Amino acid sequence: MKDMQLDIFGGATPIEELPKPTSGRKYKTMQRIYGTTEGKTCKTCRHLLRQHWNKRNYYKCELWYISSSEATDIRLKNQACGRYEKK
Numbered sequence: 583m584k585d586m587q588l589d590i591f592g593g594a595t596p597i598e599e600l601p602k603p604t605s606g607r608k609y610k611t612m613q614r615i616y617g618t619t620e621g622k623t624c625k626t627c628r629h630l631l632r633q634h635w636n637k638r639n640y641y642k643c644e645l646w647y648i649s650s651s652e653a654t655d656i657r658l659k660n661q662a663c664g665r666y667e668k669k
């Protein structure tokens with residue numbers, strides 16, 4: 583059974599699993615997986631997460647991989663992916 587997530591209205595939708603990178607390969611970006619949204623950046627997306635650690639901010643995407651590795655950092659000025667949702 584697939585894991586489910588609740589939206590703000592209480593509706594349940596299945597959580598999509600991203601393809602796992604094979605050993606030694608880089609993660610694909612959300613833009614490569616889902617395409618892009620013209621005129622938007624990650625900075626204004628509701629899926630952007632800010633993590634504060636060691637006096638620095640690190641930005642992650644809640645729909646993508648999250649780890650302490652910089653390989654999972656995203657940049658605020660990245661062109662938004664196809665999963666963009668306005669805050």
Ligand code: SF4
Binds near residue numbers: 623628667
């Ligand atoms: S635009 Fe895409 S990659 Fe950027 S924060 Fe939103 S969902 Fe994540």
